Amino acid sequence: MLMAVLGLAPRASAQMPGVQLIVTPPNISFPKITGNMPVAAAPPLTVQVVAPGQRPWRLMVTAVGPLQSGEGAQIPNQQVSWQAGPSPAFVNGALSSGQPQLVGRGQGSKVGVLRFFLKNRWGYAEGNYSLRLHFTLSSP
Amino acid sequence: MKISKILIAFLALSLVAAGTAWAATDTNTLTINANVANQATLTINSGSKTATILFVDSDPDITPSISSNPASLNVVAKAKTGSASNVTLTVTANGDLISTAPTAETIAISKVTWTASGTGFSPGAMAKNTAVPCGSWTGSGKYTGTYSYFLANSWDLPVGTFTQTATYTLTAP
Numbered sequence: 001m002l003m004a005v006l007g008l009a010p011r012a013s014a015q016m017p018g019v020q021l022i023v024t025p026p027n028i029s030f031p032k033i034t035g036n037m038p039v040a041a042a043p044p045l046t047v048q049v050v051a052p053g054q055r056p057w058r059l060m061v062t063a064v065g066p067l068q069s070g071e072g073a074q075i076p077n078q079q080v081s082w083q084a085g086p087s088p089a090f091v092n093g094a095l096s097s098g099q100p101q102l103v104g105r106g107q108g109s110k111v112g113v114l115r116f117f118l119k120n121r122w123g124y125a126e127g128n129y130s131l132r133l134h135f136t137l138s139s140p
Numbered sequence: 141m142k143i144s145k146i147l148i149a150f151l152a153l154s155l156v157a158a159g160t161a162w163a164a165t166d167t168n169t170l171t172i173n174a175n176v177a178n179q180a181t182l183t184i185n186s187g188s189k190t191a192t193i194l195f196v197d198s199d200p201d202i203t204p205s206i207s208s209n210p211a212s213l214n215v216v217a218k219a220k221t222g223s224a225s226n227v228t229l230t231v232t233a234n235g236d237l238i239s240t241a242p243t244a245e246t247i248a249i250s251k252v253t254w255t256a257s258g259t260g261f262s263p264g265a266m267a268k269n270t271a272v273p274c275g276s277w278t279g280s281g282k283y284t285g286t287y288s289y290f291l292a293n294s295w296d297l298p299v300g301t302f303t304q305t306a307t308y309t310l311t312a313p
Contacts, residue, residue, distance in 0.1 A: 023168040030174040035181075042172065067174055073223050080172070118174055122282040125223040129174040139164045 019057055020050035021137035030118050037120050045114040047090070047103070049137060054107040057139040060100040061093075064134060067118075069127030077131060079119045084112055095133075103135065179220040180312035182229070185213045195291040208289035215261070217275060217283045219312035227283075228311045229275030233266040239300025247302055251292040258285020266306060274308070 023045065030040040051057050067075035077095040082103075084090035090104040090112035104112055185191035193208040219227040237247040252266040260277040277283055 018164045019166055021166040021168050023170055026169070027171045027173065030172070032175045032177050034177045034179060040174070045170070067172070069176075071222065075174070075176075116172060122218050122220065123280055124176045124220060125280050126176050126178045126220050126225075127222070129176065131172045131174075133170040133172065135168045135170065137166045 019055065019137055019139040021059070021135060022048040022050070023135055028116065033118070033120050033124070040118045040120060042116045045116070047112045047114055047135070049106070049110045051107070051109050051139060055139055056107050057137055058105045059103040060136045060138070061095070061103050062100045062134045062136070063095040063097065064132040066097070067129040067131045069125065069129045071125070071127050073125035073127050075124055075129060079121070080116060080131070082114050082116045084114045086112065090114070100136070176220055178312060179218070180310045181218040182308060182310040183216045184308065193289050198293060200293040200295050204293050206291040206293050212286045212288040214284070214286050217310050219277070219310065220280045221312040223279045225279060225313050227277045227279070228273065229308060230271035231266065231274050231306050231308050232271045233268055233304060233306045235268055235304055237302035237304045239298070239302045241300060243300070245298035245300045245302070247297055249304060252289060253292070254287045254289045256285055256287055259283065261285035261287070271309065
């Protein structure tokens, strides 16, 4: 029985090959927001998950603050959403202030496409805004 | 028997511990950019760019101030500008009220006044070739209000069918 207990320890500390995340391009821009356009759509983004074999993974995205202009005006990042595919690995969602949001989960290497959308509102102050997103790929 | 129970418990704890730890991670940072353009859009009379009001002749002793028909026009002013910028709405009458038949006559456009409702919308009187303020706001937004028009009636108004145009201008610096 003691040998069985010791047999678990090597499994818990085994060196597993890592996972890799590649998001391209590193910068995207919404088209100029004008008129009564209800939503602005950014160019598509490619998300490549590199995971050996059938290794499970989970991909989350976290917004670092709101969309902010050089003059200090802000657009809440809840106004930003995305559509993702292919499902079921990659899922649609919307940003939440400071809260990681699920982008996808699966097993093995996968390539997905994300497209971000910004709702247009008359309350937005004129200006150039930027927002940073952190994508985090995790695997046990 | 006692030793077996302890072993099972240990195995269960080890499996639980391994299942909750995400041991490998990778991160990427994406920068998203957006440009909100300066913009001003004005509509009057339910989304139109033009409107017509009519003052019907009335007995000055009974109706010293003639209400327009329709009684009011709704106005929607939309602007995207700096958060501290002043958005203004003005109206400029392009002359006095003019009639050509049966004779050439004029009525001073200043006899046409209006009242206003809605945040930022203000009342006033028309002025010939002069921009009269009729609305003011700070920063971007969609502002909705109404104007109700009146013609000061009197026995000394000349006879005729009078007309004139007025131009509303919305400015978002």
